[in-house]
Amino acid sequence: MNRLALLVLAAASAPLLSAPAAAQFxxxxxxxxxxxGAMSIQDAHFRRMAAxxxxxxxxxxxxxxxxxEVVDFIVKLPWAxxxxxxxxxxxxxxxxxxQPKFKELSDKLETQAGQLLVAAKSGDVxxxxxxxxxxxxxxxxxxxxxxxx
Amino acid sequence: MNRLALLVLAAASAPLLSAPAAAQFxxxxxxxxxxxGAMSIQDAHFRRMAAxxxxxxxxxxxxxxxxxEVVDFIVKLPWAxxxxxxxxxxxxxxxxxxQPKFKELSDKLETQAGQLLVAAKSGDVxxxxxxxxxxxxxxxxxxxxxxxx
Numbered sequence: 414m415n416r417l418a419l420l421v422l423a424a425a426s427a428p429l430l431s432a433p434a435a436a437q438f439x440x441x442x443x444x445x446x447x448x449x450g451a452m453s454i455q456d457a458h459f460r461r462m463a464a465x466x467x468x469x470x471x472x473x474x475x476x477x478x479x480x481x482e483v484v485d486f487i488v489k490l491p492w493a494x495x496x497x498x499x500x501x502x503x504x505x506x507x508x509x510x511x512q513p514k515f516k517e518l519s520d521k522l523e524t525q526a527g528q529l530l531v532a533a534k535s536g537d538v539x540x541x542x543x544x545x546x547x548x549x550x551x552x553x554x555x556x557x558x559x560x561x562x
Numbered sequence: 563m564n565r566l567a568l569l570v571l572a573a574a575s576a577p578l579l580s581a582p583a584a585a586q587f588x589x590x591x592x593x594x595x596x597x598x599g600a601m602s603i604q605d606a607h608f609r610r611m612a613a614x615x616x617x618x619x620x621x622x623x624x625x626x627x628x629x630x631e632v633v634d635f636i637v638k639l640p641w642a643x644x645x646x647x648x649x650x651x652x653x654x655x656x657x658x659x660x661q662p663k664f665k666e667l668s669d670k671l672e673t674q675a676g677q678l679l680v681a682a683k684s685g686d687v688x689x690x691x692x693x694x695x696x697x698x699x700x701x702x703x704x705x706x707x708x709x710x711x
Contacts, residue, residue, distance in 0.1 A: 437606075437610060438606070443606065446598075446599075446602040447602050447603055447606050449595075449599060449602075450595075450598060450599020450600060450601075450602040450603050451599060451603060452599075453592075453595040453596050453598075453599040454596055454599050454600060454603075454639065457586075457587070457592065457596050461586060483639070486635055490603065
């Protein structure tokens, strides 16, 4: 890779690393454990809300809000762990080649997590279901492009 | 195990599962991924503060606060993933046999994470270092009793 390409890549990556809380990693394995951990936590709380939205467990507004709060917090964390060179796990190389697209999808997911929390607070199970569906589509879209099968 | 012992165990475990946001797990593997994920995230943000407290990277109050906020949030999550039967990973069987001790240490860590956030907000690097040291001792004490080497 030439110097210009490296500079372009560094500039494209910078917004992902600018958050003050962004964890920093010296070893790719640590970054992989961190981002996979964040995904596991999101997934667990997302599924608990989905079970309520789909009627598999009784709907409870306080439980929905508490779970949405976790998702809304955790959703901001994994992206910093996809910094330059932090390859491994199920991450496709496309993440580092298509940074604007990756950033667009991660930003979209963060926005949708905020909307999910609003929906949970509304107490309307229909709104919760819609917000979960929107988020699920973004998860799938990003995984289709950037996660190994 | 007899019925009485099971009831006692269930009663001892109940406080760990009572938080409304507590993720619920049907498979031990999911619980293991969740709690290991939470530990990885805590560890990454803890180390970033430790690097500042030890002078390996420049101290920055806003960065310390942002990292302490993540630790203070995440520290509440892993315990629900040590529910009955959720064995595996590095967890020793003692976790399920000595629930009061496990709960005492996890409660202590949560309290110390709150104190860490106060220390980070103080802007005093000495307070930050002390709070990190206190938390580190509790981590080690719990790992010595309940984590496989």
